[in-house]
Amino acid sequence: MEKELTGKVALVTGGTKGIGKAIADRLSQAGATVIVTARNHPGDENLKHHFIAADITISSETDKMVWEINEKYGAIDILVNNMGGSSSPSGGFGVLTDKHWENDMQLNLHSAVRIDRAILPQMVEKNSGVIIHVSSITGALPVYESLGAYAVAKAALNNYSKSLAKEFTPKGIRIAAVSPGMVKTDTxxxxxxxxxxTTASSIEEVTRNLMNSLGGIPMGRMALPDEIAELVGFLVSPRASYITGVNYIIDGGANPSL
Known part of the structure; x- marks a missing residue:
């Protein structure tokens, strides 16, 4: 199991910090050759993986990045679309401008569509590959006070991921989504x-309020990035060979529905 991804080439977007870095490290431990991408180099001299600076909200940069990977490493076997986030302000619907909506859709949906479009043809050609979309529990439990546009974008990502799986699983490609709840990262x-x-509250208060807005977290804590990475590591492995078209919620039990 430790080297089950030997010979595989994996690309992790947003792979220089937080969940993305933990996923990149986990896939590397399993034997994969891992490439990480982000807009800017994190400045970490001990970065273990090959880094490519690219803004995948721009088509030309996405295509250039995929070309560079193919030239140096060959076809990509595993794609983890982890890039995402939100810079929108809190305050609910009324404070969100068109630009906020556009930015959140670009970061959390369009970037995934764009890089999938660049990589899927080579996966189809060899009749194999795995794509994981890192989504969010807010796609099912929107936190409208502070993450309204982000939540809508993640809900769209979930629908898109399912649609893609229906189309491409018969062509040998497994596609799944992973939806973390609150994760202890710098972000x-x-x-x-x-x-x-913004609210003139303490960190403890806003943390508790955010947990409560998700219905509470029975585990009583945020997840660690390594815990999310462990699930992704399993999903991209041969042990998950019959798993596709699903969205795994990993939230410490916060989601109150089945």
């Missing part, structure tokens, strides 16, 4: 700090 810490600053 989450910064987000909670911004909420605290």
């Amino acid at each position: 989450m810490d910064a987000y909670l700090q911004s909420l605290a600053d």
Whole structure:
């Protein structure tokens, strides 16, 4: 199991920090050759994986990145679409402009569509491949006060992922989504700090309020990035060979529905 991805080439978008970095490290431990991409180099001299700077909200940069990977490593076997996020302000629907909606859709939906379009033909040609879309529990449980546009984009990503699986699974490609709840990352810490600053509350208060808005977290804590990475590591492995077209919620039990 430790080297079950030996010989595989994996691309992790947004793979330099947080969940993306944990996923990249997990796939590397399993033997994969891992390439990570982000808009800017994180400045980490100990970065373990091949890094390509690319803004995958731009088609030309996406195509150039895929070409570079193919030239150096060959076809991509595993794609983890982890890039996403939101810079929209809190305050509900009334504070969101067209630009906020467009940015959140670009980051969380269109970027995944764009890179899938660049990579799927080569997967179809060899009749194999795995694509994982990292979504969010907010796709099913929107937090409208602060993540309205982001939640809508993730709900769309979930629908898109299912649609893609229906079309491409018969061609040998497995496609699935993973929807984390609250995860302890630097980005989450910064987000909670911004909420605290906006509402003149403490970090503890805004953390508790956000947990409550998701219906509470029975585990009583946020997930660790490595816990999300472990699920992704399984889903891209041969052990998950019959799994496709699903959305795995990993949220410590927060989602109250079946």
